[in-house]
Structures are given as C-alpha cells and as structure tokens.
Amino acid sequence: AQTVTQSQPEMSVQEAETVTLSCTYDTSESDYYLFWYKQPPSRQMILVIRQEAYKQQNATENRFSVNFQKAAKSFSLKISDSQLGDAAMYFCAYISGNTPLVFGKGTRLSVIA
Amino acid sequence: DAGVIQSPRHEVTEMGQEVTLRCKPISGHNSLFWYRQTMMRGLELLIYFNNNVPIDDSGMPEDRFSAKMPNASFSTLKIQPSEPRDSAVYFCASSLSWGGYGYTFGSGTRLTVV
Numbered sequence: 274a275q276t277v278t279q280s281q282p283e284m285s286v287q288e289a290e291t292v293t294l295s296c297t298y299d300t301s302e303s304d305y306y307l308f309w310y311k312q313p314p315s316r317q318m319i320l321v322i323r324q325e326a327y328k329q330q331n332a333t334e335n336r337f338s339v340n341f342q343k344a345a346k347s348f349s350l351k352i353s354d355s356q357l358g359d360a361a362m363y364f365c366a367y368i369s370g371n372t373p374l375v376f377g378k379g380t381r382l383s384v385i386a
Numbered sequence: 387d388a389g390v391i392q393s394p395r396h397e398v399t400e401m402g403q404e405v406t407l408r409c410k411p412i413s414g415h416n417s418l419f420w421y422r423q424t425m426m427r428g429l430e431l432l433i434y435f436n437n438n439v440p441i442d443d444s445g446m447p448e449d450r451f452s453a454k455m456p457n458a459s460f461s462t463l464k465i466q467p468s469e470p471r472d473s474a475v476y477f478c479a480s481s482l483s484w485g486g487y488g489y490t491f492g493s494g495t496r497l498t499v500v
Contacts, residue, residue, distance in 0.1 A: 306486050316475060318491035364429065368485050373419060373442070376429040
C-alpha cells in the first residue's frame with residue numbers, strides 16, 4: 274500500500290524567512306500525482322500545489338514551490354517570504370490510478386512575527 | 387460554484403443517539419469521499435463513491451457507520467448508535483473521477499459525542 278511520511282510534526286519560521294517542509298512516499302507506480310494541502314485554524318483543507326510525477330519540472334505557485342525528487346521519492350514544500358497567514362497544518366498527499374488520496378500525518382507550521 | 391457544502395458545521399450529541407452528516411459535492415464531480423480527522427489517527431478515508439456507487443468502504447470503522455449517495459448531488463454519513471470515540475471532524479470531498487487535480491474539501495463537521 275502507498276504510504277506518505279512527514280517526519281516533522283512541527284516547524285517554525287520567522288516572518289519573511291524561508292522554510293522547507295519534508296515529505297517522502299512509498300509507491301511502485303510510475304504515474305502518480307502529489308499534493309500539498311494547507312489546513313489553517315478554520316480547518317478548511319486548501320490545495321496549495323500539485324505535481325505530476327511524469328513532469329521533471331518542479332511546480333511553483335507564487336511563494337510556494339516544491340522540490341520533487343522522483344528517484345528518492347521525496348516531495349518537499351518550500352515557502353518563501355513566510356507570512357503570518359501561512360501558519361497552518363500542512364499535509365502531503367499522493368494519488369495514483371484508482372487509489373484514493375493518501376495523506377501524511379501533517380506538519381504544524383508556526384510563523385513568528 | 388459554492389464548493390463542497392457540508393452540514394451541520396458542528397454537532398453535539400449524546401452517546402447512543404443517531405447522527406447524520408450531509409454533503410453536497412461540486413456539480414460535475416463524479417467522485418465523493420468521506421474522511422475522518424482525529425489527532426491520533428490523522429486523516430482517514432472512510433468510504434468513497436464513484437458515479438453514486440460505493441466503491442470501497444473498508445475504512446468504515448464499524449457497522450454503526452453507514453453512507454449513502456442517492457443521487458449525484460447529495461450524500462449522507464450516518465452513525466447509529468454514536469459513541470464518544472466517534473468524536474472527530476468529518477470531511478466530505480469531491481473530485482473528477484481520476485482525482486489527478488486533487489480533491490475539493492468541504493469545511494467539515496465537528497462531531498462531539500458526550
């Protein structure tokens with residue numbers, strides 16, 4: 274079964290600094306998709322960024338970018354110029370074929386003013 | 387589109403009572419998912435539907451849990467009888483069938499069973 278591991282339960286970053294959240298996954302598939310979701314205190318699950326496994330180019334959405342290392346099965350999220358509104362739980366997730374979205378346990382990010 | 391709509395947002399009930407959670411998916415999405423979120427277990431998939439048909443309910447914890455999707459625009463998750471350990475946030479999500487663009491989540495129902 275596919276698994277997603279987030280090894281950092283909690284992280285903190287100074288406002289305006291850069292932080293990287295780690296994620297690894299286990300799969301035998303060659304075609305799949307990876308995601309980062311943000312869950313602020315409002316508990317709404319918000320899709321932050323998406324990566325297609327067959328694309329070598331790392332996805333970028335404004336201040337959010339990923340470092341996708343397919344051979345290493347690693348998918349980290351970099352947040353640049355961190356803002357107070359970035360404080361949230363961040364979940365890494367994986368999907369392939371007919372397998373539903375599988376989530377990691379999450380990383381709680383605090384932003385220090 | 388208003389997104390995935392869940393109701394109620396909060397539910398407090400007494401142990402032994404029946405609880406029904408409701409979900410309206412995004413129009414045009416043909417897959418629907420029910421997740422449960424707790425501190426201890428994180429996000430767990432309970433059941434999912436494709437074209438209103440239940441595909442996999444292996445995540446449903448017990449026979450006390452049941453889910454239906456009578457049409458493309460409505461689904462329910464029912465717990466009968468409820469127990470304190472069912473206290474959690476329950477999310478409904480929908481997607482285009484293959485899910486490659488991710489799922490759109492509702493705002494969740496926080497269930498407290500006392």
